[in-house]
Amino acid sequence: MRQINLIFLYLAIILVTSCASTSKQVPTPTNTMELDVFSSSVDQLLKNKDFLKSEILKINASKPSIQRILNESDGFWVKGNLKRANSELERALRISKNESSVFLRLSHIRLEQGLEVESGSFAARGLLISNVSSWERLLLNVYIKD
Amino acid sequence: MNFRISIKYIFSILTIVFVIFILAVVSVIDRRVTSKLDGVLWTVPAKIYSRSLEIAEGGKVNINNFLKELEMLSYEESSNPQNPGQFHYKENNIKLFLKGYKKQESGLYEISFEGNKVKSLKRQDGIRIDLISLEPMPIGGMYPSHMEDRLLLDWTQVPDRLVKILLAVEDQGFFDHYGISLKSISRAFFTNIKAANIEQGGSTITQQLAKSFFFSSEQTLKRKAVEAIAALLIEFRYSKQEILLAYINDVHLGQSGKRSIHGFGLGAQHFFGSSLKNLETDQLALLVGMLKGPSFYNPRRNPMNALNRRNIVLGVLRRDGLIKEEVYMDLKIKPVKTIKPSFRSETKYPAFHDLVRFELRNNFEEEELRSEGLSVYTNIDPIFQASLENNIVLTKEKLVKKYGKKLEELEGAAIVVDIQNGEIKAVVGSTNPSQFGFNRSLNAIRPIGSLVKPFVYLSALEKYQDFNLTTTLDDSRLSIPISNNSSWEPNNFDKKYHGNVPLHKALWQSYNIASARLGIGLGFDSVGKTFKSLGIKKKIPQYPSLYIGSFEMSPFEVIQAYQTIASDGFYSPLRSIRDITDIEGKSALSYPYKIEQRFRPEPIYLIKFAMQQTFIRGTARGYKQSTIDKWNVGGKTGTSDDQRDSWFVGYAGDYLVLVWFGFDDNRPTPLTGRTGALELWKNFINDINPNSSTKTILPRINYVWTDIGDGKLSGPKCKNSILTPFIIGTEPKNIPSVRRRCGSMLEDESSSVIKKLKQVFEKKKSETN
Numbered sequence: 001m002r003q004i005n006l007i008f009l010y011l012a013i014i015l016v017t018s019c020a021s022t023s024k025q026v027p028t029p030t031n032t033m034e035l036d037v038f039s040s041s042v043d044q045l046l047k048n049k050d051f052l053k054s055e056i057l058k059i060n061a062s063k064p065s066i067q068r069i070l071n072e073s074d075g076f077w078v079k080g081n082l083k084r085a086n087s088e089l090e091r092a093l094r095i096s097k098n099e100s101s102v103f104l105r106l107s108h109i110r111l112e113q114g115l116e117v118e119s120g121s122f123a124a125r126g127l128l129i130s131n132v133s134s135w136e137r138l139l140l141n142v143y144i145k146d
Numbered sequence: 147m148n149f150r151i152s153i154k155y156i157f158s159i160l161t162i163v164f165v166i167f168i169l170a171v172v173s174v175i176d177r178r179v180t181s182k183l184d185g186v187l188w189t190v191p192a193k194i195y196s197r198s199l200e201i202a203e204g205g206k207v208n209i210n211n212f213l214k215e216l217e218m219l220s221y222e223e224s225s226n227p228q229n230p231g232q233f234h235y236k237e238n239n240i241k242l243f244l245k246g247y248k249k250q251e252s253g254l255y256e257i258s259f260e261g262n263k264v265k266s267l268k269r270q271d272g273i274r275i276d277l278i279s280l281e282p283m284p285i286g287g288m289y290p291s292h293m294e295d296r297l298l299l300d301w302t303q304v305p306d307r308l309v310k311i312l313l314a315v316e317d318q319g320f321f322d323h324y325g326i327s328l329k330s331i332s333r334a335f336f337t338n339i340k341a342a343n344i345e346q347g348g349s350t351i352t353q354q355l356a357k358s359f360f361f362s363s364e365q366t367l368k369r370k371a372v373e374a375i376a377a378l379l380i381e382f383r384y385s386k387q388e389i390l391l392a393y394i395n396d397v398h399l400g401q402s403g404k405r406s407i408h409g410f411g412l413g414a415q416h417f418f419g420s421s422l423k424n425l426e427t428d429q430l431a432l433l434v435g436m437l438k439g440p441s442f443y444n445p446r447r448n449p450m451n452a453l454n455r456r457n458i459v460l461g462v463l464r465r466d467g468l469i470k471e472e473v474y475m476d477l478k479i480k481p482v483k484t485i486k487p488s489f490r491s492e493t494k495y496p497a498f499h500d501l502v503r504f505e506l507r508n509n510f511e512e513e514e515l516r517s518e519g520l521s522v523y524t525n526i527d528p529i530f531q532a533s534l535e536n537n538i539v540l541t542k543e544k545l546v547k548k549y550g551k552k553l554e555e556l557e558g559a560a561i562v563v564d565i566q567n568g569e570i571k572a573v574v575g576s577t578n579p580s581q582f583g584f585n586r587s588l589n590a591i592r593p594i595g596s597l598v599k600p601f602v603y604l605s606a607l608e609k610y611q612d613f614n615l616t617t618t619l620d621d622s623r624l625s626i627p628i629s630n631n632s633s634w635e636p637n638n639f640d641k642k643y644h645g646n647v648p649l650h651k652a653l654w655q656s657y658n659i660a661s662a663r664l665g666i667g668l669g670f671d672s673v674g675k676t677f678k679s680l681g682i683k684k685k686i687p688q689y690p691s692l693y694i695g696s697f698e699m700s701p702f703e704v705i706q707a708y709q710t711i712a713s714d715g716f717y718s719p720l721r722s723i724r725d726i727t728d729i730e731g732k733s734a735l736s737y738p739y740k741i742e743q744r745f746r747p748e749p750i751y752l753i754k755f756a757m758q759q760t761f762i763r764g765t766a767r768g769y770k771q772s773t774i775d776k777w778n779v780g781g782k783t784g785t786s787d788d789q790r791d792s793w794f795v796g797y798a799g800d801y802l803v804l805v806w807f808g809f810d811d812n813r814p815t816p817l818t819g820r821t822g823a824l825e826l827w828k829n830f831i832n833d834i835n836p837n838s839s840t841k842t843i844l845p846r847i848n849y850v851w852t853d854i855g856d857g858k859l860s861g862p863k864c865k866n867s868i869l870t871p872f873i874i875g876t877e878p879k880n881i882p883s884v885r886r887r888c889g890s891m892l893e894d895e896s897s898s899v900i901k902k903l904k905q906v907f908e909k910k911k912s913e914t915n
Contacts (some may be wrong), residue, residue: 011422041833057179063204063205064203065202065277065278066202067277068276068277069277083738084733090738091200093739094200097566097839098207098799105741116742120743121716121741125716125743128714128842130840130842130843
């Protein structure tokens, strides 16, 4: 029994060392490059406020009543009336406290208003909501300042 | 010749003097007329409104509170609602004829409820909609010294029916005369003789308007002449439409205390709780009829006089063909109904008004508030406010009954805040909440007692590498020298020492010595930083009794600090105002929702766990576990030295409520935080019965069984064990040998499965809620 165990151990060592040597022998920077290019593209996109805004405008609320208010708010936002857009979003939050779609919009609007700290705080508040999708989570993280 | 010349000369001089005199008089009258018509008449005091209640499909609503709100907005129960302001409630279904407000159209809507949720919202035509808004409730105004109040109307807001009734009764030849009409005087004379009653006045509408500009009520020839000149000047300077609109906005319709009710717009609100365009013909007839004698025909004070006068006006309308015979017969027998006096749009909720004025003065001059016709939309929830006012009176009565007459002068304050956004929902500043006076919610600066402890403990839990909920604190005798011959020795409320206790227990049991030691260990800088982050702006005194609550704060300052805790570490400045619009309805200033993350969510999660234990096994115990879970409650009692102050602050559902009781002269009370302030807190929360709230779930928090007594690891089957949250990586590692038998150290696989099942169940439950 002990011998069998030693044989398995020996085989395992050979397998691990061979894998390690193979990876050294085959330089595959292509995949890494693609990943780097992809990451930097995503990074660039997320730094682009217009892109972020267009993505946020696509995110819908979970309830029809909130969506109706979001539509009104988005209408004001697109026309540059941040004050009215903001007051509609506050209205939405009074009806439903946990709508990540609302916190995303508030984060971006505050950024447009030059209120970076508050933008980050709205995003951090949005991240505490339990059913936030991965994409929304990623977007919310963009606004959080270290 | 010379004599002739001199007479002619004197006559000319006299004529010139006379003409100059007349011109001067006319000029004075003209100035008065124009100043009134161009200025004072259009000065409108700022009006203050409650929040507008919005009902959304799928949203949560407390049906009882909703029905109370309808009553406060002067909606009437009717088996078949057909007019604005009527509703019918039957078996989870409300048919509601909305009065209309801003974008919300007036009309019949049907709301179906399922439990505490809005199942569906439908229009009259059966089409489903997702949102309706009720109109906000007027709660007062900023009145000028002459106390004239009005709701200024433009032509689009004046119903055609009102104009017809007004002209039929007051001035049939309005569009034909030049201010004075001999025809009107003679017609009125003959009409009144024929009717053996005074149906018409002889003065034209222009004369009546002119008359209202001169405050003396004397009936002299001189005065009549002045009024006649003023009427002619008005007709010369202004169009008929402008004159009529000024009249509609200026007429005096009664008094409400010191406040003078002017114009049909405010008259409609004051007597019928509705906008002018929603009034029925009989209601318009009553308002027009009241012009003859607003006090004598006041429908509240003299309903019979009002009824008779209304019917006389209806008779005029029938005679002139403005209503048909059968309509007249129907309207004639209708009773005169007005809204309840308590729901009139007068200044009420004194403590809340104080807050509103306090915020307004940062942005507006007093004169602007009294004359520019601003509309101030606040965050006040009239249902919460009414409940808080009612319950502070009832709670005091019960306390007086229990402790005797020594509590008759007991004073109090309470504030209700929306946790998430800092909106102030209700405030009282006295145990006599309807009286204006010293507002203790803002101005009573008192030692906060144990309410300070969560601030100290939060400072510790922020250093999560050094402190967690089971870190043991030393609650044995402590003596700190403060001068050569004396020392400071804090005591516990039960006058006992408790040895080593877990941090969470020291908080929910409110042990003074453990807390003092913790604070001293952390230091003033560390605790002071936490105070600042919580939103406390005043300077923190540097003496050790600070850590057990000798620090003085106002109720408003305390609840601001607790808002930061209750909202998971996000500070939001408390706001009583939402938005201010100008006289044309355009936004003049808004008070947006502001937040700033001041704490990481994990330490806050831990402190909220300890504050929930206050309800489960601490100083606020008594609620069922299901209620504690539903409302996700947490709180802290506070009692200052010699029981001079009784405090409680706690959150339930979406609301944070702070209560203080004490005497103005600072003498001791027999009350603790539990026996005094907590009573009002419970009475209020039970009354409003808030909807359930979702508990924040943090991925970096792990629950572990620990022992309540020593804070060390325990197991689910061990006595005195409690599932305690820890920031991952800070859990205690070793289980004492005495408890090895009764439980595993960390949560075993089965308990984590149960936990997951529980989470799924809670999620489903919250979805169905």
